[in-house]
Amino acid sequence: MEAGGMSVPVLLLVYYVLCCTRSAAGMCLKAFLVARAEREQRATVIAMAAALPQPVSRKDSRSGCSASTPSRATG
Secondary structure: OEEOOEEHHHHHHHHHHHHHHHHHHHHHHHHHHHHHHHHHHHHHHHHHHHHOOOOOOOEOOOOOOEOOOOOOOOO
C-alpha cells in the first residue's frame, strides 16, 4: 500500500523520528528555560545584596580605639 509515493512503514518511521525529535527539543528548551530562570534569580539576589546598606564598623577610625570601650583621660 502506497501513500503519496511512500510505503506505510516508512511513514511510521518518519512519524516516530519526528516525535522523538520534538521530545528532545522540548527537553532542551525546558533545560534552557530553567537555567535562565536560575541565572536571573541569582542576579536578582546579588543586586538586592549589593543594595543593602553596608554594616557600620565598630572601630573609631580616628583614634584606632573600639567605640564600645570608653577612653580614659589621663591627668
